[in-house]
Amino acid sequence: MDNFWQSCSAQLEQELTPQQFSAWIKPLVPLDYDDGRLRVAAPNRFKLDWVKTQFASRITSLACQYWEQPTEVLFVLDPRTNVARKPTSAAMPVTSDDDSNGSYGGSAQAGISNEQNSYPGNFERAPEVQAESTAVTARRDQSKINTALSFDSFVTGKANQLARAAAIQVANNPGVSYNPLFLYGGVGLGKTHLIHAIGNQLLLDNPASKIRYIHAEQYVRDVVTAYQRKGFDDFKRYYHSLDLLLIDDIQFFGGKSRTQEEFFYAFEALIAAKKQIIITSDTYPKEITGMDDRLISRFDSGLTVAIEPPELEMRVAILLKKAASEGVTFSDDVAFFVAKHLRSNVRELEGALRKILAYSRFHGKDITIDVVKDALKDLLSVQNRQISVDNIQKTVADFFNIKIADMYSKKRPANIARPRQIAMYLAKELTQKSLPEIGEMFGGRDHTTVLHAVRKIAGDRAKNPECNHELHVLEQTLKG
Numbered sequence: 001m002d003n004f005w006q007s008c009s010a011q012l013e014q015e016l017t018p019q020q021f022s023a024w025i026k027p028l029v030p031l032d033y034d035d036g037r038l039r040v041a042a043p044n045r046f047k048l049d050w051v052k053t054q055f056a057s058r059i060t061s062l063a064c065q066y067w068e069q070p071t072e073v074l075f076v077l078d079p080r081t082n083v084a085r086k087p088t089s090a091a092m093p094v095t096s097d098d099d100s101n102g103s104y105g106g107s108a109q110a111g112i113s114n115e116q117n118s119y120p121g122n123f124e125r126a127p128e129v130q131a132e133s134t135a136v137t138a139r140r141d142q143s144k145i146n147t148a149l150s151f152d153s154f155v156t157g158k159a160n161q162l163a164r165a166a167a168i169q170v171a172n173n174p175g176v177s178y179n180p181l182f183l184y185g186g187v188g189l190g191k192t193h194l195i196h197a198i199g200n201q202l203l204l205d206n207p208a209s210k211i212r213y214i215h216a217e218q219y220v221r222d223v224v225t226a227y228q229r230k231g232f233d234d235f236k237r238y239y240h241s242l243d244l245l246l247i248d249d250i251q252f253f254g255g256k257s258r259t260q261e262e263f264f265y266a267f268e269a270l271i272a273a274k275k276q277i278i279i280t281s282d283t284y285p286k287e288i289t290g291m292d293d294r295l296i297s298r299f300d301s302g303l304t305v306a307i308e309p310p311e312l313e314m315r316v317a318i319l320l321k322k323a324a325s326e327g328v329t330f331s332d333d334v335a336f337f338v339a340k341h342l343r344s345n346v347r348e349l350e351g352a353l354r355k356i357l358a359y360s361r362f363h364g365k366d367i368t369i370d371v372v373k374d375a376l377k378d379l380l381s382v383q384n385r386q387i388s389v390d391n392i393q394k395t396v397a398d399f400f401n402i403k404i405a406d407m408y409s410k411k412r413p414a415n416i417a418r419p420r421q422i423a424m425y426l427a428k429e430l431t432q433k434s435l436p437e438i439g440e441m442f443g444g445r446d447h448t449t450v451l452h453a454v455r456k457i458a459g460d461r462a463k464n465p466e467c468n469h470e471l472h473v474l475e476q477t478l479k480g
Helices: 002-015 018-025 045-054 056-067 112-117 127-143 161-172 191-205 216-229 232-240 257-272 293-299 312-325 332-341 346-363 369-375 377-385 389-400 414-430 435-441 447-463 465-479
Strands: 029-034 037-042 072-077 181-184 211-215 244-248 276-281 303-306
Touching: 002 018, 002 029, 002 056, 018 045, 018 191, 037 045, 045 056, 045 072, 056 072, 127 211, 161 181, 161 191, 161 303, 181 191, 191 211, 191 244, 191 276, 211 216, 216 232, 216 244, 216 257, 232 257, 244 257, 257 276, 257 293, 312 332, 312 346, 332 346, 332 369, 346 369, 369 377, 389 414, 389 435, 389 465, 414 435, 414 447, 414 465, 435 447, 447 465
Parallel strands: 037 072, 181 276, 181 303, 211 244, 244 276
Antiparallel strands: 029 037
């Protein structure tokens, strides 16, 4: 037993950074091994959860290699700390951090800077264990980070490989590389996953980091709460003291001048202190409506990266990985069938997978293409029945490997202008929209611009076999 753990620890020490090994592996204690079952103890719930999600598969693999047989690894709380739950006499009251109430780490009256006193319950432990667990648990709860969203669970392809590379660089060098990091793209493409992965990595490397993930709408509610409670000093003290601030969907700041002002102050304070800021949006910074120019210039001072809709092979990889995480094996034919019919985003693929699994389990059937057709018949019929301008723009952008935002922009290089004209042509051919309506959906262009595009592409199609083939492929893709 001891020999195995020495071997396992030595291997993990080579694979991990010194900080990771010291924070997560060193505190583990092997308890016993019996009949293919290994029990390993962690000193507190936080470390237990992290080790299970981040290192369980690797430790299991090493255990199977060592004993040369299938081994189940069970992670448990250290028996010395897993005692009955009971408040200590010196316990501080728990302060609320409920997002629904617009709070930001405690009430304005109590003072946000007292967050170290806010933690979910108390256990009687050895003093050093209690101090560590209380602080770390409070950090995790305050951060609002989703521990399930890691770099390991993020499927990478051409559509997001630059964004992932930038995110990893930021996670390894917070406050130094790309500050701020600004990620933009449509819904369900993985922006939120990536910024949670950065937060998880930083918390893994340095559990004492002060991190906060927050949706832009919640930040607006925090500003309103500070107004109501006359608590702007506490508000600033909290947000200006963070090591990592993750703001999701910042386009919701548009038109809200006081929110933008407070965020500008927080932005300046964090950048000056070399603390990391990461922002997501559904569009390029300069195209956010109602955003102060000085904020937009700050966003552009770091690195701005787009996340595009996933290409076919990436959608297949996502489906296979998520199916495997559910303990289900998909055939390639089934995965390609689903991926070809669901093209817009990862969230749509996840919803389809849940429907397929539920249908398969309820009816006791293996997952085949026919079963998938039955499980998704409502979704597929709607997709076949409705071709929207939005879907045309996404499909054409994906086909020509350009940004969806280029469909609305004023850029006119040939590699952007021609796909935009093709999208306008398909919108006229495949939808009931009028020329002015189509022009409006392509960045407010005049109807004569749309008419010119339609006539040009129609002429090219009649004369150019390659153009005709491209349009045929796009039409078949859109029609499913």
